[in-house]
Amino acid sequence: MTLKKEVVAVYIDGGNTYRKLKGLGMPEKLKRFDFSAFVTHLVGGRTLLSKRYYVGIVKNFDNSDKGEKMVKSQQKFLNGLRTEGFNVKPGRIMYDGKDRIREKGVDVKLALDLVIGAVDNLYDTAIIISSDTDLIPAIQYVRGAKKKIVEYIGFANSASLGLIKESSASRLFSKPDLSQFHADKTLV
Structure with missing residues:
Protein backbone atom coordinates (compact mmCIF):
# COMPACT_ATOMS: atom_id res chain seq x y z
CA MET A 1 0.00 0.00 0.00
CA THR A 2 1.39 3.39 -0.96
CA LEU A 3 0.69 6.49 1.06
CA LYS A 4 -0.63 9.54 -0.74
CA LYS A 5 1.73 12.50 -0.56
CA GLU A 6 0.35 15.66 1.01
CA VAL A 7 -0.84 18.08 -1.69
CA VAL A 8 -0.07 21.77 -1.14
CA ALA A 9 -1.45 24.93 -2.74
CA VAL A 10 0.46 28.19 -2.24
CA TYR A 11 -1.30 31.57 -2.13
CA ILE A 12 0.85 34.73 -2.17
CA ASP A 13 -0.61 38.18 -1.52
CA GLY A 14 1.87 40.03 -3.75
CA GLY A 15 1.31 43.58 -2.53
CA ASN A 16 1.32 42.59 1.13
CA THR A 17 4.44 40.46 0.70
CA TYR A 18 6.21 43.22 -1.25
CA LYS A 29 20.04 46.57 -4.75
CA LEU A 30 20.63 44.67 -8.00
CA LYS A 31 18.91 41.63 -6.53
CA ARG A 32 15.43 40.20 -6.73
CA PHE A 33 13.53 37.94 -4.38
CA ASP A 34 13.36 34.41 -5.80
CA PHE A 35 9.74 33.43 -5.15
CA SER A 36 10.17 30.04 -6.87
CA ALA A 37 13.01 29.04 -4.55
CA PHE A 38 11.02 30.32 -1.56
CA VAL A 39 7.96 28.26 -2.54
CA THR A 40 10.12 25.16 -3.11
CA HIS A 41 11.58 25.65 0.37
CA LEU A 42 8.13 26.03 1.95
CA VAL A 43 6.63 23.01 0.20
CA GLY A 44 9.58 20.75 1.02
CA GLY A 45 8.98 17.10 0.10
CA ARG A 46 5.25 17.54 -0.39
CA THR A 47 3.45 17.68 -3.74
CA LEU A 48 2.91 21.20 -5.11
CA LEU A 49 -0.52 21.62 -6.70
CA SER A 50 -0.30 25.30 -7.57
CA LYS A 51 1.43 28.55 -6.74
CA ARG A 52 -0.67 31.67 -7.12
CA TYR A 53 0.44 35.29 -6.92
CA TYR A 54 -2.29 37.88 -6.30
CA VAL A 55 -1.47 41.50 -7.13
CA GLY A 56 -3.00 44.82 -8.08
CA ILE A 57 -2.02 45.73 -11.62
CA VAL A 58 -0.24 49.08 -11.98
CA LYS A 59 -1.71 51.53 -14.50
CA ASN A 60 -0.13 54.69 -15.89
CA PHE A 61 -3.04 56.97 -15.02
CA ASP A 62 -1.11 60.23 -15.40
CA ASN A 63 0.73 59.18 -18.59
CA SER A 64 4.06 60.02 -16.94
CA ASP A 65 7.45 58.51 -17.64
CA LYS A 66 7.56 57.30 -14.04
CA GLY A 67 4.16 55.62 -14.43
CA GLU A 68 5.23 53.96 -17.66
CA LYS A 69 8.42 52.69 -16.01
CA MET A 70 6.37 51.24 -13.12
CA VAL A 71 3.98 49.49 -15.54
CA LYS A 72 6.84 47.97 -17.55
CA SER A 73 8.74 46.92 -14.44
CA GLN A 74 5.70 45.17 -12.95
CA GLN A 75 4.85 43.44 -16.24
CA LYS A 76 8.43 42.17 -16.58
CA PHE A 77 8.30 40.86 -13.01
CA LEU A 78 4.89 39.18 -13.50
CA ASN A 79 5.95 37.64 -16.82
CA GLY A 80 8.97 36.19 -15.01
CA LEU A 81 6.66 34.66 -12.40
CA ARG A 82 4.43 33.20 -15.14
CA THR A 83 7.50 31.70 -16.82
CA GLU A 84 8.34 30.05 -13.48
CA GLY A 85 4.88 28.44 -13.32
CA PHE A 86 3.01 30.93 -11.13
CA ASN A 87 -0.64 31.63 -11.81
CA VAL A 88 -0.80 35.44 -11.59
CA LYS A 89 -4.20 36.60 -10.32
CA PRO A 90 -4.68 40.31 -11.11
CA GLY A 91 -6.59 42.78 -8.99
CA ARG A 92 -7.16 46.50 -9.32
CA ILE A 93 -5.23 49.43 -7.94
CA MET A 94 -7.02 52.57 -6.81
CA TYR A 95 -5.24 55.91 -6.53
CA ASP A 96 -6.59 58.50 -4.10
CA GLY A 97 -4.92 61.46 -5.81
CA LYS A 98 -2.45 61.95 -2.94
CA ASP A 99 0.10 59.32 -3.96
CA ARG A 100 -1.70 56.72 -1.83
CA ILE A 101 -2.26 53.44 -3.62
CA ARG A 102 -4.73 50.78 -2.49
CA GLU A 103 -5.27 47.33 -3.92
CA LYS A 104 -8.86 46.29 -4.51
CA GLY A 105 -10.16 42.76 -4.83
CA VAL A 106 -6.86 40.99 -4.23
CA ASP A 107 -7.69 39.60 -0.77
CA VAL A 108 -11.19 38.63 -1.95
CA LYS A 109 -9.79 36.64 -4.89
CA LEU A 110 -7.27 34.92 -2.63
CA ALA A 111 -9.94 34.05 -0.04
CA LEU A 112 -12.32 32.78 -2.72
CA ASP A 113 -9.66 30.56 -4.32
CA LEU A 114 -8.69 29.25 -0.87
CA VAL A 115 -12.30 28.25 -0.14
CA ILE A 116 -12.98 26.82 -3.62
CA GLY A 117 -9.82 24.70 -3.42
CA ALA A 118 -10.97 23.32 -0.06
CA VAL A 119 -14.57 22.68 -1.19
CA ASP A 120 -13.34 20.93 -4.34
CA ASN A 121 -10.82 18.97 -2.22
CA LEU A 122 -7.91 20.06 -4.42
CA TYR A 123 -5.35 20.33 -1.63
CA ASP A 124 -4.57 18.98 1.83
CA THR A 125 -2.62 22.05 2.96
CA ALA A 126 -2.81 25.70 1.95
CA ILE A 127 0.25 27.87 2.47
CA ILE A 128 -0.70 31.54 2.75
CA ILE A 129 1.95 34.22 2.40
CA SER A 130 0.13 37.31 3.60
CA SER A 131 -0.45 39.20 6.83
CA ASP A 132 -3.90 40.44 5.80
CA THR A 133 -6.38 39.66 8.57
CA ASP A 134 -9.26 39.97 6.06
CA LEU A 135 -8.37 36.36 5.20
CA ILE A 136 -9.31 35.06 8.66
CA PRO A 137 -12.97 34.14 7.87
CA ALA A 138 -11.85 32.07 4.86
CA ILE A 139 -9.13 30.39 6.94
CA GLN A 140 -11.66 29.58 9.68
CA TYR A 141 -14.02 28.01 7.14
CA VAL A 142 -11.30 25.99 5.41
CA ARG A 143 -9.98 24.67 8.73
CA GLY A 144 -13.31 24.17 10.47
CA ALA A 145 -15.76 22.99 7.83
CA LYS A 146 -13.32 21.37 5.41
CA LYS A 147 -10.65 20.15 7.87
CA LYS A 148 -7.77 21.48 5.79
CA ILE A 149 -4.39 22.51 7.13
CA VAL A 150 -3.50 26.18 6.72
CA GLU A 151 0.09 27.33 7.14
CA TYR A 152 0.64 31.04 7.68
CA ILE A 153 3.95 32.38 6.39
CA GLY A 154 4.81 35.74 7.88
CA PHE A 155 7.72 38.03 8.53
CA ALA A 156 9.33 38.42 11.93
CA ASN A 157 9.29 42.22 11.74
CA SER A 158 5.50 42.40 11.34
CA ALA A 159 3.79 39.10 12.09
CA SER A 160 0.00 38.92 12.17
CA LEU A 161 -1.07 37.59 15.56
CA GLY A 162 -4.57 36.99 14.17
CA LEU A 163 -3.27 34.77 11.36
CA ILE A 164 -0.94 32.96 13.74
CA LYS A 165 -3.90 32.22 16.02
CA GLU A 166 -6.27 31.07 13.26
CA SER A 167 -3.83 28.99 11.20
CA SER A 168 -2.88 25.37 11.81
CA ALA A 169 0.80 26.27 11.77
CA SER A 170 2.91 29.34 11.22
CA ARG A 171 6.45 30.13 10.16
CA LEU A 172 8.00 33.54 10.57
CA PHE A 173 10.99 34.56 8.49
CA SER A 174 13.60 37.20 9.36
CA LYS A 175 15.96 38.94 6.96
CA PRO A 176 18.79 36.43 7.56
CA ASP A 177 16.34 33.55 6.90
CA LEU A 178 15.28 35.13 3.61
CA SER A 179 18.74 36.05 2.32
CA GLN A 180 19.10 32.62 0.71
CA PHE A 181 16.25 33.57 -1.67
CA HIS A 182 18.09 36.51 -3.27
CA ALA A 183 18.94 36.18 -6.94
CA ASP A 184 20.59 38.45 -9.50
CA LYS A 185 18.09 40.70 -11.28
CA THR A 186 19.41 39.50 -14.61
CA LEU A 187 17.60 36.20 -14.02
CA VAL A 188 14.20 37.83 -14.57
Whole structure:
Protein backbone atom coordinates (compact mmCIF):
# COMPACT_ATOMS: atom_id res chain seq x y z
CA MET A 1 0.00 0.00 0.00
CA THR A 2 1.39 3.39 -0.96
CA LEU A 3 0.69 6.49 1.06
CA LYS A 4 -0.63 9.54 -0.74
CA LYS A 5 1.73 12.50 -0.56
CA GLU A 6 0.35 15.66 1.01
CA VAL A 7 -0.84 18.08 -1.69
CA VAL A 8 -0.07 21.77 -1.14
CA ALA A 9 -1.45 24.93 -2.74
CA VAL A 10 0.46 28.19 -2.24
CA TYR A 11 -1.30 31.57 -2.13
CA ILE A 12 0.85 34.73 -2.17
CA ASP A 13 -0.61 38.18 -1.52
CA GLY A 14 1.87 40.03 -3.75
CA GLY A 15 1.31 43.58 -2.53
CA ASN A 16 1.32 42.59 1.13
CA THR A 17 4.44 40.46 0.70
CA TYR A 18 6.21 43.22 -1.25
CA ARG A 19 5.58 45.71 1.57
CA LYS A 20 6.77 43.24 4.24
CA LEU A 21 9.95 42.42 2.29
CA LYS A 22 10.59 46.11 1.67
CA GLY A 23 10.20 46.70 5.43
CA LEU A 24 13.03 44.22 5.93
CA GLY A 25 15.20 46.06 3.40
CA MET A 26 14.77 43.37 0.76
CA PRO A 27 15.59 42.68 -1.89
CA GLU A 28 18.94 44.40 -1.84
CA LYS A 29 20.04 46.57 -4.75
CA LEU A 30 20.63 44.67 -8.00
CA LYS A 31 18.91 41.63 -6.53
CA ARG A 32 15.43 40.20 -6.73
CA PHE A 33 13.53 37.94 -4.38
CA ASP A 34 13.36 34.41 -5.80
CA PHE A 35 9.74 33.43 -5.15
CA SER A 36 10.17 30.04 -6.87
CA ALA A 37 13.01 29.04 -4.55
CA PHE A 38 11.02 30.32 -1.56
CA VAL A 39 7.96 28.26 -2.54
CA THR A 40 10.12 25.16 -3.11
CA HIS A 41 11.58 25.65 0.37
CA LEU A 42 8.13 26.03 1.95
CA VAL A 43 6.63 23.01 0.20
CA GLY A 44 9.58 20.75 1.02
CA GLY A 45 8.98 17.10 0.10
CA ARG A 46 5.25 17.54 -0.39
CA THR A 47 3.45 17.68 -3.74
CA LEU A 48 2.91 21.20 -5.11
CA LEU A 49 -0.52 21.62 -6.70
CA SER A 50 -0.30 25.30 -7.57
CA LYS A 51 1.43 28.55 -6.74
CA ARG A 52 -0.67 31.67 -7.12
CA TYR A 53 0.44 35.29 -6.92
CA TYR A 54 -2.29 37.88 -6.30
CA VAL A 55 -1.47 41.50 -7.13
CA GLY A 56 -3.00 44.82 -8.08
CA ILE A 57 -2.02 45.73 -11.62
CA VAL A 58 -0.24 49.08 -11.98
CA LYS A 59 -1.71 51.53 -14.50
CA ASN A 60 -0.13 54.69 -15.89
CA PHE A 61 -3.04 56.97 -15.02
CA ASP A 62 -1.11 60.23 -15.40
CA ASN A 63 0.73 59.18 -18.59
CA SER A 64 4.06 60.02 -16.94
CA ASP A 65 7.45 58.51 -17.64
CA LYS A 66 7.56 57.30 -14.04
CA GLY A 67 4.16 55.62 -14.43
CA GLU A 68 5.23 53.96 -17.66
CA LYS A 69 8.42 52.69 -16.01
CA MET A 70 6.37 51.24 -13.12
CA VAL A 71 3.98 49.49 -15.54
CA LYS A 72 6.84 47.97 -17.55
CA SER A 73 8.74 46.92 -14.44
CA GLN A 74 5.70 45.17 -12.95
CA GLN A 75 4.85 43.44 -16.24
CA LYS A 76 8.43 42.17 -16.58
CA PHE A 77 8.30 40.86 -13.01
CA LEU A 78 4.89 39.18 -13.50
CA ASN A 79 5.95 37.64 -16.82
CA GLY A 80 8.97 36.19 -15.01
CA LEU A 81 6.66 34.66 -12.40
CA ARG A 82 4.43 33.20 -15.14
CA THR A 83 7.50 31.70 -16.82
CA GLU A 84 8.34 30.05 -13.48
CA GLY A 85 4.88 28.44 -13.32
CA PHE A 86 3.01 30.93 -11.13
CA ASN A 87 -0.64 31.63 -11.81
CA VAL A 88 -0.80 35.44 -11.59
CA LYS A 89 -4.20 36.60 -10.32
CA PRO A 90 -4.68 40.31 -11.11
CA GLY A 91 -6.59 42.78 -8.99
CA ARG A 92 -7.16 46.50 -9.32
CA ILE A 93 -5.23 49.43 -7.94
CA MET A 94 -7.02 52.57 -6.81
CA TYR A 95 -5.24 55.91 -6.53
CA ASP A 96 -6.59 58.50 -4.10
CA GLY A 97 -4.92 61.46 -5.81
CA LYS A 98 -2.45 61.95 -2.94
CA ASP A 99 0.10 59.32 -3.96
CA ARG A 100 -1.70 56.72 -1.83
CA ILE A 101 -2.26 53.44 -3.62
CA ARG A 102 -4.73 50.78 -2.49
CA GLU A 103 -5.27 47.33 -3.92
CA LYS A 104 -8.86 46.29 -4.51
CA GLY A 105 -10.16 42.76 -4.83
CA VAL A 106 -6.86 40.99 -4.23
CA ASP A 107 -7.69 39.60 -0.77
CA VAL A 108 -11.19 38.63 -1.95
CA LYS A 109 -9.79 36.64 -4.89
CA LEU A 110 -7.27 34.92 -2.63
CA ALA A 111 -9.94 34.05 -0.04
CA LEU A 112 -12.32 32.78 -2.72
CA ASP A 113 -9.66 30.56 -4.32
CA LEU A 114 -8.69 29.25 -0.87
CA VAL A 115 -12.30 28.25 -0.14
CA ILE A 116 -12.98 26.82 -3.62
CA GLY A 117 -9.82 24.70 -3.42
CA ALA A 118 -10.97 23.32 -0.06
CA VAL A 119 -14.57 22.68 -1.19
CA ASP A 120 -13.34 20.93 -4.34
CA ASN A 121 -10.82 18.97 -2.22
CA LEU A 122 -7.91 20.06 -4.42
CA TYR A 123 -5.35 20.33 -1.63
CA ASP A 124 -4.57 18.98 1.83
CA THR A 125 -2.62 22.05 2.96
CA ALA A 126 -2.81 25.70 1.95
CA ILE A 127 0.25 27.87 2.47
CA ILE A 128 -0.70 31.54 2.75
CA ILE A 129 1.95 34.22 2.40
CA SER A 130 0.13 37.31 3.60
CA SER A 131 -0.45 39.20 6.83
CA ASP A 132 -3.90 40.44 5.80
CA THR A 133 -6.38 39.66 8.57
CA ASP A 134 -9.26 39.97 6.06
CA LEU A 135 -8.37 36.36 5.20
CA ILE A 136 -9.31 35.06 8.66
CA PRO A 137 -12.97 34.14 7.87
CA ALA A 138 -11.85 32.07 4.86
CA ILE A 139 -9.13 30.39 6.94
CA GLN A 140 -11.66 29.58 9.68
CA TYR A 141 -14.02 28.01 7.14
CA VAL A 142 -11.30 25.99 5.41
CA ARG A 143 -9.98 24.67 8.73
CA GLY A 144 -13.31 24.17 10.47
CA ALA A 145 -15.76 22.99 7.83
CA LYS A 146 -13.32 21.37 5.41
CA LYS A 147 -10.65 20.15 7.87
CA LYS A 148 -7.77 21.48 5.79
CA ILE A 149 -4.39 22.51 7.13
CA VAL A 150 -3.50 26.18 6.72
CA GLU A 151 0.09 27.33 7.14
CA TYR A 152 0.64 31.04 7.68
CA ILE A 153 3.95 32.38 6.39
CA GLY A 154 4.81 35.74 7.88
CA PHE A 155 7.72 38.03 8.53
CA ALA A 156 9.33 38.42 11.93
CA ASN A 157 9.29 42.22 11.74
CA SER A 158 5.50 42.40 11.34
CA ALA A 159 3.79 39.10 12.09
CA SER A 160 0.00 38.92 12.17
CA LEU A 161 -1.07 37.59 15.56
CA GLY A 162 -4.57 36.99 14.17
CA LEU A 163 -3.27 34.77 11.36
CA ILE A 164 -0.94 32.96 13.74
CA LYS A 165 -3.90 32.22 16.02
CA GLU A 166 -6.27 31.07 13.26
CA SER A 167 -3.83 28.99 11.20
CA SER A 168 -2.88 25.37 11.81
CA ALA A 169 0.80 26.27 11.77
CA SER A 170 2.91 29.34 11.22
CA ARG A 171 6.45 30.13 10.16
CA LEU A 172 8.00 33.54 10.57
CA PHE A 173 10.99 34.56 8.49
CA SER A 174 13.60 37.20 9.36
CA LYS A 175 15.96 38.94 6.96
CA PRO A 176 18.79 36.43 7.56
CA ASP A 177 16.34 33.55 6.90
CA LEU A 178 15.28 35.13 3.61
CA SER A 179 18.74 36.05 2.32
CA GLN A 180 19.10 32.62 0.71
CA PHE A 181 16.25 33.57 -1.67
CA HIS A 182 18.09 36.51 -3.27
CA ALA A 183 18.94 36.18 -6.94
CA ASP A 184 20.59 38.45 -9.50
CA LYS A 185 18.09 40.70 -11.28
CA THR A 186 19.41 39.50 -14.61
CA LEU A 187 17.60 36.20 -14.02
CA VAL A 188 14.20 37.83 -14.57
